[in-house]
Amino acid sequence: MSRYFRNIFESISTLMTGLGITWRHMIRIRKDNVTLQYPEERWPRPERNIGFDFSEYNIIRSRLQVDIDDCIGCLKCERACPVQCIKIVTVKSGAKGEDLMDIGHTGLTSNGTKKALIVTRFDIDMSECCYCNLCVYPCPEDCIYMTGGPNSKKHPIDYEFSQYDRNDLIFKFAKEVEEEKMAKYLPQKEKVEA
Amino acid sequence: MTIDQLMNWIPFGADWPALAFFAAVLVCALTVFLFIAVYALMAIYGEVKISSFMQDKVGPMGQGVGFHAGKWGLLQPVADAVKLILKEDIIPTLADKKLFIMAPFVVFIGAFISFAALPFNQHTVVSDLNIGIFYILAVGSLSVIGIILAGWGSNNKWSLYGGMRSAAQIVSYEIPAALSIITVIMLTGTLSMQGIIEFQKGTIWVILPNWIIFNNPFSFIAFFIFFISGVAECNRTPFDIPEAESELVAGAFTEYSGMRYAFFFLSEYAEMFVISAVATTAFLGGWNSPISGFFDGPGWGLFWFMGKSLFLVFVMLWFRWTFPRLRVDQLMSICWKVFLPFALVNIFGVAIWSLIIG
Numbered sequence: 382m383s384r385y386f387r388n389i390f391e392s393i394s395t396l397m398t399g400l401g402i403t404w405r406h407m408i409r410i411r412k413d414n415v416t417l418q419y420p421e422e423r424w425p426r427p428e429r430n431i432g433f434d435f436s437e438y439n440i441i442r443s444r445l446q447v448d449i450d451d452c453i454g455c456l457k458c459e460r461a462c463p464v465q466c467i468k469i470v471t472v473k474s475g476a477k478g479e480d481l482m483d484i485g486h487t488g489l490t491s492n493g494t495k496k497a498l499i500v501t502r503f504d505i506d507m508s509e510c511c512y513c514n515l516c517v518y519p520c521p522e523d524c525i526y527m528t529g530g531p532n533s534k535k536h537p538i539d540y541e542f543s544q545y546d547r548n549d550l551i552f553k554f555a556k557e558v559e560e561e562k563m564a565k566y567l568p569q570k571e572k573v574e575a
Numbered sequence: 576m577t578i579d580q581l582m583n584w585i586p587f588g589a590d591w592p593a594l595a596f597f598a599a600v601l602v603c604a605l606t607v608f609l610f611i612a613v614y615a616l617m618a619i620y621g622e623v624k625i626s627s628f629m630q631d632k633v634g635p636m637g638q639g640v641g642f643h644a645g646k647w648g649l650l651q652p653v654a655d656a657v658k659l660i661l662k663e664d665i666i667p668t669l670a671d672k673k674l675f676i677m678a679p680f681v682v683f684i685g686a687f688i689s690f691a692a693l694p695f696n697q698h699t700v701v702s703d704l705n706i707g708i709f710y711i712l713a714v715g716s717l718s719v720i721g722i723i724l725a726g727w728g729s730n731n732k733w734s735l736y737g738g739m740r741s742a743a744q745i746v747s748y749e750i751p752a753a754l755s756i757i758t759v760i761m762l763t764g765t766l767s768m769q770g771i772i773e774f775q776k777g778t779i780w781v782i783l784p785n786w787i788i789f790n791n792p793f794s795f796i797a798f799f800i801f802f803i804s805g806v807a808e809c810n811r812t813p814f815d816i817p818e819a820e821s822e823l824v825a826g827a828f829t830e831y832s833g834m835r836y837a838f839f840f841l842s843e844y845a846e847m848f849v850i851s852a853v854a855t856t857a858f859l860g861g862w863n864s865p866i867s868g869f870f871d872g873p874g875w876g877l878f879w880f881m882g883k884s885l886f887l888v889f890v891m892l893w894f895r896w897t898f899p900r901l902r903v904d905q906l907m908s909i910c911w912k913v914f915l916p917f918a919l920v921n922i923f924g925v926a927i928w929s930l931i932i933g
Contacts, residue, residue, distance in 0.1 A: 400897050402897075406628065407628040410628040410633070413631045414632070416636075
């Protein structure tokens with residue numbers, strides 16, 4: 382009989398302990414919360430220490446970035462790409478090495494090379510990219526590169542470029558110019574009379 | 576307001592009393608249904624949030640770009656409801672179609688008609704029956720028929736197990752619940768819900784409100800017996816062996832989807848509210864304010880009633896996210912070996928107490 386009452390007492394006291402624990406966690410949620418609201422909050426990236434400074438890595442496979450002002454439109458990266466995920470279209474600028482302010486075209490690259498071509502389209506489809514880095518080597522102006530790592534001064538690392546729509550993974554680096562302004566630089570089409 | 580007042584307001588009440596009665600019942604039923612729907616949405620939101628907080632999470636938050644679940648995830652229950660409405664309604668080929676379709680509605684009716692006798696404040700009660708509490712206890716066990724129908728109609732062994740377990744559990748826990756209500760009836764001498772609340776006006780032991788839970792030590796125990804048996808009657812964790820997802824997939828609700836499942840869900844939440852409201856009425860003074868004589872108007876009455884009931888609903892959620900599920904034999908032994916003897920002793924205790932002191 383005493384065991385019966387002891388059991389009842391024990392179960393009540395242990396249940397109260399359990400209720401107390403959940404109550405404490407509930408009221409201290411602001412402090413104890415472990416969830417990060419991901420797109421807004423992120424874990425800080427840990428400090429790296431693998432024996433040498435991370436600016437000395439020779440390769441990092443993150444996201445391709447193009448400094449379009451430096452691009453001379455030589456198509457070397459497009460040809461190097463094994464999966465054809467880079468699409469470049471260029472037109473002749475007519476005036477080599479001169480700024481064309483109305484379409485935001487600069488005449489000289491940061492290395493001092495005179496640009497003969499206007500890059501009207503520079504698309505990289507990151508959903509097709511195989512991160513082989515082969516497009517980076519041939520670039521004469523060092524204008525296509527992987528973000529972060531040794532290039533962190535040019536562009537901070539970006540490894541989270543997830544999108545809601547697959548089409549948003551096509552990164553467009555060419556400057557967006559209105560068609561009317563662009564029209565005079567485009568090759569004139571012969572009108573065919575019907 | 577009572578249904579009689581509503582009938583007096585209806586202009587054609589004198590000429591066609593039957594029509595007026597039907598109209599008044601319809602108005603009350605729609606109001607109650609709307610109340611249940613809104614309350615269920617709130618309770619679902621509360622459940623996801625509270626469960627998350629107890630597990631150190633934040634629950635639905637709806638941050639970020641695009642259309643999410645609103646600020647703090649406030650639209651989450653709406654999204655859940657829309658999802659349940661849009662889901663495919665599946666009826667298994669080998670199911671007993673009539674019983675399968677009927678079951679969710681029988682379960683829901685069991686919870687729904689209990690609202691007819693709940694006194695929300697001094698004036699708002701659909702019908703102030705003179706056997707109110709007896710009526711609620713009686714119709715509260717209707718839902719067991721629905722669950723057995725669901726279990727049998729699904730033609731699925733998990734469902735059948737769930738239904739049989741549910742029947743055993745609900746029928747067993749009716750007894751301690753009813754016996755602890757008997758202690759209340761012995762003290763108040765009435766079965767009417769409003770009458771029971773009227774009895775609990777004033778103060779006792781100098782400062783405590785004259786609620787039946789504070790009336791004597793036996794009714795204090797009776798409250799806990801009633802409330803825990805009520806949790807068991809709602810099939811909530813830790814007494815959710817009819818649903819027992821780790822043993823029986825989803826028990827009696829295994830084969831249900833979409834709107835039919837939503838009705839089971841709705842009736843579970845409605846039943847939680849009914850149990851909490853009956854516990855409030857019978858033990859916690861119903862719409863009486865905790866400080867006698869202050870905050871006493873009908874508006875405050877509604878506030879106190881809803882406050883106490885929703886607090887008890889919160890306690891049920893708290894139980895759910897704290898306690899592990901009981902085994903079938905443990906469940907039965909708690910009912911028959913602990914609650915029943917204690918409830919019987921309570922009846923004698925209250926009788927002797929009211930002879931000597933009252």
